[in-house]
Amino acid sequence: MSIPNEALQRLVQEIEIQAIQAQQQISTVKSQIALKQREIRMLQLTSSEVSTLPADTPVYEGVGKMFVFNPIPDVEKRLTTETSELKADVENLGKKLLYLETTHKNSREHIDQIFKSGGKA
Template sequence: MSTAAQLKELGNAAFSAKDYAKALELYSQAIKMDPSNHVLFSNRSATHAGLENWEDASKDAKECLRLNPAFLKGYYRLAMAQNELEEFETAIQTLQHGLAQSDGASDVAPLKKLLQIVQQKMKQKAAKSNANNMTSIPVTSAVTLDEATQKELADLREQQLRTAQELQSVEQQIISAQRQVRISEVTESELLELPADRHCYKAVGKAFVMKWLSKEGAIEYLKEQAESGSKLQTDLGQKKEYLERRLQNQRQNIQELISSASTAAASG
């Protein structure tokens, strides 16, 4: 019979190959044998994250921290799940608690980086709410306008709609870039626990191809992927800010047109 430690190693190998269903099965078996092992709950939380089962990822991360409140990776796992569940304020509290527990530890960089991501997503959610409000000028406002003004208003609304659609597309690209960074960082953290001589698989679509790549080489590749995703997030964030300003200006132009036309009609 396999020991909990052996099942954990097999789970790690399955996880690094992105066979999350198999990893979940193996970690669950190990937990049955060693239910007080906080690392097993941390690993299973990461596996649930790979499957995008965020409620279960949160549950396992909480159990990990109950067993070992000083385990920093547990705070990272929990905050990641809370972030995906859009529990942004709670995620920020989790990360701040984790940083407070670090006591000068050197491995707090992932917590700080995730904290920045969560804070940015809070801003994005608020901005999206504002953007929705920006496009909420009633169409019925145009019924009292003359034909020329109604045509101008229709053109402005069309421009506003195109901007809103472009903004939505950029927001989706930001989410994809964030997911790329998250997957790279989670996979890297799991690779760090593997033996140095372990061979790695690389995903090609839904298949996995054996790559004769050293552990260090695989980690370097993941770091490059994370850096690429972070740079893309920055570039897209700047574009998003520009589109939000443009959308605000378009809304203001529409309001000014309606106000001006209404004043002219009243004075006429």
């Protein structure tokens, strides 16, 4: 039993659209991961610089167009919190990337399978 050409064409078109969308989302997620990893690296560098300062050193953080004094322990705590949040974000984005790559691969396999079977169900 073969599938009518119109139905087969629609099916292939829908799968192709799904594969294209997955590919676009993959590139978006990869850039988000790279951005967050860069932010993590900046926070780690800042943390290592702050940790080398003497305990009584005044530390100022930029807030808008001004600088506000913050004690070193508060700065280190904020840096640690932000780093852990970013690492969790990267982990979640990694899971999303794996899902999207699997979706893309499956879409391509389905298209190949349709063409190999010659449109027969």
